[in-house]
Amino acid sequence: MDSKSNREKIISEANRLRWELGENLYDTLMETIYNNASEIANKAVTYSDKKSPFSFDRTLDKILTSKYFGIPIMLMMLAFVFWLTIVGANYPSSILASFLIDFLHPELKNIFLSFNIPNWLVGLLIDGGYLSCAWVVSVMLPPMAIFFPLFTLLEDFGYLPRVAFNLDAIYKKAGAHGKQALTMAMGFGCNAAGIISTRIIDSPRERLIAIITNNFSLCNGRWPTQILIATVFIGSLVPAYLAGFISALAVIFIAVLGIIMSFIVSWALTKTLLKGEISAFSLELPPYRPPRILQTLYTSLIDRTIFVLWRAIVFSFPAGLVIWLISNITIDGISLANHFINFFNPVALIFGLNGVIFLAYIIAIPANELVLPTILMLTVSHLGLNDFGAGSGVLFELESIEDTAKIFQAGGWTLLTGINLMLFSLLHNPCSTTIFTIYKETKSWKWTLVSTFLPIILGLLVTFIVTKIYYLVH
Amino acid sequence: MSFQEQKLSNNIQPDCANCPIHNIGNLKKLGINMDDFDFVVALAGNPNTGKSTVFNYLTGLRQHTGNWPGKTVTRAEGGFEYHNKKFKIVDLPGTYSLLSTSVDEEVARDFILFGQPDVTVIVADATRLERNLNLTLQILEITDRVILCLNLIDEAQRNGITINERILAKELGIPVIPTVARSGRGIDDLLKMIYDIAIGNFKTKPIKLKSNSEELNKAIDEIVGLISVEFPNLPNKRWVALRLLEGDQSIINSILNGELGNIKI
Numbered sequence: 001m002d003s004k005s006n007r008e009k010i011i012s013e014a015n016r017l018r019w020e021l022g023e024n025l026y027d028t029l030m031e032t033i034y035n036n037a038s039e040i041a042n043k044a045v046t047y048s049d050k051k052s053p054f055s056f057d058r059t060l061d062k063i064l065t066s067k068y069f070g071i072p073i074m075l076m077m078l079a080f081v082f083w084l085t086i087v088g089a090n091y092p093s094s095i096l097a098s099f100l101i102d103f104l105h106p107e108l109k110n111i112f113l114s115f116n117i118p119n120w121l122v123g124l125l126i127d128g129g130y131l132s133c134a135w136v137v138s139v140m141l142p143p144m145a146i147f148f149p150l151f152t153l154l155e156d157f158g159y160l161p162r163v164a165f166n167l168d169a170i171y172k173k174a175g176a177h178g179k180q181a182l183t184m185a186m187g188f189g190c191n192a193a194g195i196i197s198t199r200i201i202d203s204p205r206e207r208l209i210a211i212i213t214n215n216f217s218l219c220n221g222r223w224p225t226q227i228l229i230a231t232v233f234i235g236s237l238v239p240a241y242l243a244g245f246i247s248a249l250a251v252i253f254i255a256v257l258g259i260i261m262s263f264i265v266s267w268a269l270t271k272t273l274l275k276g277e278i279s280a281f282s283l284e285l286p287p288y289r290p291p292r293i294l295q296t297l298y299t300s301l302i303d304r305t306i307f308v309l310w311r312a313i314v315f316s317f318p319a320g321l322v323i324w325l326i327s328n329i330t331i332d333g334i335s336l337a338n339h340f341i342n343f344f345n346p347v348a349l350i351f352g353l354n355g356v357i358f359l360a361y362i363i364a365i366p367a368n369e370l371v372l373p374t375i376l377m378l379t380v381s382h383l384g385l386n387d388f389g390a391g392s393g394v395l396f397e398l399e400s401i402e403d404t405a406k407i408f409q410a411g412g413w414t415l416l417t418g419i420n421l422m423l424f425s426l427l428h429n430p431c432s433t434t435i436f437t438i439y440k441e442t443k444s445w446k447w448t449l450v451s452t453f454l455p456i457i458l459g460l461l462v463t464f465i466v467t468k469i470y471y472l473v474h
Numbered sequence: 475m476s477f478q479e480q481k482l483s484n485n486i487q488p489d490c491a492n493c494p495i496h497n498i499g500n501l502k503k504l505g506i507n508m509d510d511f512d513f514v515v516a517l518a519g520n521p522n523t524g525k526s527t528v529f530n531y532l533t534g535l536r537q538h539t540g541n542w543p544g545k546t547v548t549r550a551e552g553g554f555e556y557h558n559k560k561f562k563i564v565d566l567p568g569t570y571s572l573l574s575t576s577v578d579e580e581v582a583r584d585f586i587l588f589g590q591p592d593v594t595v596i597v598a599d600a601t602r603l604e605r606n607l608n609l610t611l612q613i614l615e616i617t618d619r620v621i622l623c624l625n626l627i628d629e630a631q632r633n634g635i636t637i638n639e640r641i642l643a644k645e646l647g648i649p650v651i652p653t654v655a656r657s658g659r660g661i662d663d664l665l666k667m668i669y670d671i672a673i674g675n676f677k678t679k680p681i682k683l684k685s686n687s688e689e690l691n692k693a694i695d696e697i698v699g700l701i702s703v704e705f706p707n708l709p710n711k712r713w714v715a716l717r718l719l720e721g722d723q724s725i726i727n728s729i730l731n732g733e734l735g736n737i738k739i
Binding site for chain 2: 009
C-alpha cells in the first residue's frame, strides 16, 4: 500500500470511529481536563478568609468600565496625555531646532565647502538630506519622548483591555470583533504593528475588517502633524492661556473621529463585502499592576521612541534628497515640484487642500513622519520665500510656532486648509510598510488595494464636504 | 540522552553548582546570537502571565512587554548560556488551550508538537491557578519534559492566595518553581531546573489524563496502530490520535500532506 492511501486510511478510520463514539467526545475530553485541573487546584491552593481576592481591582473596574463613566474617563485620560505632550514638547523642540538647524547646519555646510566639494553636492547632502533629518528629529523626538512613556505606563498598569471592554459593545453593533479594540489600540502606536496584532482574532472575516480599519487609528507618524497643525490653526483662535487645552481637544476630536470612522467602515463592510456572523470571545481583564516606572521609561524610550525615530531618519534622508532634486531640477525655468504643484492646485482646492499637500503625501508614502517637513519645505520653495531659507529645496530654520504660522499664511493657507490637512492626515493611504504588512498578513492583492484606497476615497469625500460647508458659512 | 553522557555532564559540574549565587553568575545572556545551541526551551502559558518577562530576563533582550492578553502573536526567539550549554529559548503566544482556533494558538501548539523542544516551561499565573492548569494538563499530553513556572506569586500573596508547591508538583509529576519574574525572584531556581531537565539530570513523571470510556481507549489504540505504520518515528501518537478522533482539521491536513512525518526525533 502506498503512503498516500495509508494516510487516507488513517483519516477515514478516524472519521468512522468518531461516528461510533458519538458527538460528546469533545465535551467528555474537556470535562476530564477541567475536572482534573480543579481537583489539583483544590488540593494545592488555600485562600485566606480575611479579604476576598482582587477587591481593589473589582472596585476600580466598576468605575473604569462603568456604563456611564467608562468612556468619559477614557477620553479624559487621553486628553490629559495629549495636553501634557503638546505643552511639554514645545520647549525642547525649539532647543533641538536651534541646535541642529540654526547652529549645526551652517557649520556642516562650511566644513563641506572647505573641502572643495561641489556646490550642488553640498546642497543635495546638507540642504536636502541632513536638514530633513534634523527637522524630523527636532519635531518628532520631544512629543514621542513624552507620549510613548505615558502610553506605556497606562499599558503596563492594565488599562488597555478595559478600553477594549468599553468599546466592545459598540464594535458588536458594528458587526465586528470586540478584540478589534485591542488591535486598534496597538495601531495608535504603529499601524503595521496593529495589523500584525490582528492575529488574535480567530475569524478570518472579522480579522479582515480589523486589518482594513486599523489605518483609522492615528499612528505615531501622524501625531506630530496633528499636534502642530492644531497648535497653529486651532490654538491660535483662542487666548494664549487656553491654546494648549483647545489644541489638545482638537487632536482628540480627530482621534475620536478615527474611532468613529472605524465603526462606520466596519459596519458598512459587514453589510456589503464581508457579511457574516459575529463570533463570541472572552476578554480577560488582567489584574491592575503597579507600573514599573523606571523600566517603562527605559523600554519605551529605547524600544519605541528611538526605534520610531530611527525609522523616520532612515526614510527622511532619501526623501530630503528627492525634495532637493525636484526643487532644483527645472524644465522651462520652472522646477519639477512647481510643475506638479501648479498642475494639481485647481483640483486640490476643491478639497480645501493645495498642490503642495498632494505632492507631500506622494513623497511621504514611505513614512507619515515626513508629511509636515515636506509640506513646509515645498511651500517655501514654491513661493520662493527666501527670508525663511537659503534657497530652493532647503528646509528653512524653524524657531517657533509663529514662524511656522507665517509660512502657512504666505502659502495662502486658511483655517480650512488646516482643518482639512488634519482630516486628510487621518484619512489617507497607509504608509508603505503598513501596505506591505497588509499584503503579508492577507496574502491578497484585492484586500491590500481596498485597505490602501478606501481611506483615500473617504478622506477626499470628507474634505470635500467640509469645504462645501466652510464656504456656506463663510 | 545516554547514561554515559549524563555522567559526563554531571562530572563537569563544579561542586558549588548548587549555590544560588554561583548559578545566576553562570547565566550568560546571549540576546539573539544563537547560531549553534545545545537545547531548545519553549515558553508556553496562558495569555498575560509574564512569559515575555521571563524571556527578557533570561535572554537580556527587551521584547516589549505589556499588561494585556494577546500581546505576543508571533513567536520570539532568543538565547542564553548556562553552565557552558547554549539554550535557544522560544517565547510562544499565550493560549488558553491547544485546540487551535486562532493563528496564535496554532503557533503555540505547532511548536510544542512539531518543534520538539527539549524543555517546555509553562508560565502560570499563581492567582488563577485552576484555569492555568487546564493548559498545563493539555501540554503534558504532548510532552513530558515540562516545568511549571508559578509566576506572580507576590500578587497571589497580596490577594490572600497560598499555593503549596510541593503538593502541586507531586500531583502534576513535574517540577514547580515559584517566581516573580518582574523582579527576577526565583529565576535562578528556574534556570537550574531547565538545565537539569535538558541534560537529563531530572526525570519528570507527568500525570496522563485517563478517560473513563473503554470505547474511547479502544478507538485511540486502533488509530495509534495505523499512525505507527505511516509515521513510525512520531512521538505523542496518542495525542495525535485523539485530535483525529475529534476531527481537528489542521492535524488532518498535516497527516494528508505528510507534514507530520517531517518531525525529527
